[in-house]
Amino acid sequence: MGNETKIPAPTIERLAQYSRPLESLLESGTTVISSEKLARLCGVNPAQVRKDLAYFGEFGVRGVGYDVADLLAAIKKILGSDQEWALCIVGMGNLGRALVENENFKKRGYRFVAAFDSDSRRVGTRLPCGLTIQPISRLKEEVESLMVDIGVISCIPPEAQRAADLLMDAGVKAILNFSPAQVRTPECCVVQNVDFSVKLENLVYHLQKIEETGRPG
């Protein structure tokens, strides 16, 4: 693709989704998949799959399909998920503890290298993953020395912006925010907000359609 091509954010989001069934197919020995089948596995329409993949060059053979291994490798390369990334996490309540043990993260090369909490009762606790919870006051030094790429925020909403500021001050350019509070960052940084209730709102829309018509909307 040309460097000047701006890839729409929803396309980027769908590429990661496409990679999930491709991984399963590769594991099960399937070598070729049609855009129709890939679309069905991902819950999008086939034209969307073809359009999204067209941004990145010619992956498929018309009437045959995509080579599963080639397509998966290409998607991983585009997304940068063929590399290892170092993560730290701020906020070690139930959610933080669940995240550092997340199998999907580990499997995909996202490695937690430090965990912080502002609550002195949590500091010093050794986690099953091997990390020990550190005080927020250690964040800058640790993040710099461990060369953390991505900061994960799972603290309470009133502390989220401060956590983001500390992370950015320590040189982190990418934040995954699980707190319900929106965090503001300068343009040179990127934030993904994860709001579970957004998914629920999608779900109830379709649930209403099922109740009205017997099928999702």
Place this chain on the structure above:
Amino acid sequence: MGNETKIPAPTIERLAQYSRPLESLLESGTTVISSEKLARLCGVNPAQVRKDLAYFGEFGVRGVGYDVADLLAAIKKILGSDQEWALCIVGMGNLGRALVENENFKKRGYRFVAAFDSDSRRVGTRLPCGLTIQPISRLKEEVESLMVDIGVISCIPPEAQRAADLLMDAGVKAILNFSPAQVRTPECCVVQNVDFSVKLENLVYHLQKIEETGRPG
């Protein structure tokens, strides 16, 4: 809108996202917002906002903007998030415990009415929210008698499909799946899969662009 209009899934997803800043604006007393400003707050482009909202009729006044309260009420009505919904959850590890306490769920009328786990060591534990963890064997009876609308799956991957089957057998038509395992449901049901690592893959794509160009992709 006409009943025959099929609303694209990404539009539905964005409607929930639009409602978040609208809630904050309403709380802070802002009465009107332009599509440009709403787009900026949500990280999408203004044309997208106008296109999405056009599916649902005329909300805005050209050159002025949208009435914040009217637009929010309309979005909530479309999504069904102006109602109360009863949820149950299967899998009460760290993630399950974090989810039942999620403030965003409570605030938006998503109420957990039952919690289940297959691990007998967890069964009988009383949670801060007031629920007591019940054995999976009680699921069908409880879900039916409590008229659960939505099932949340936060168990380990090998147990996810069984949890989905039990929920559907008990009449649940909508599932929010936090397990990394894909769950299969018949067409009359709807599943939203929440895979945190998909968000991470978006993030690293933009992080790579920042490293190359100084700006997110």
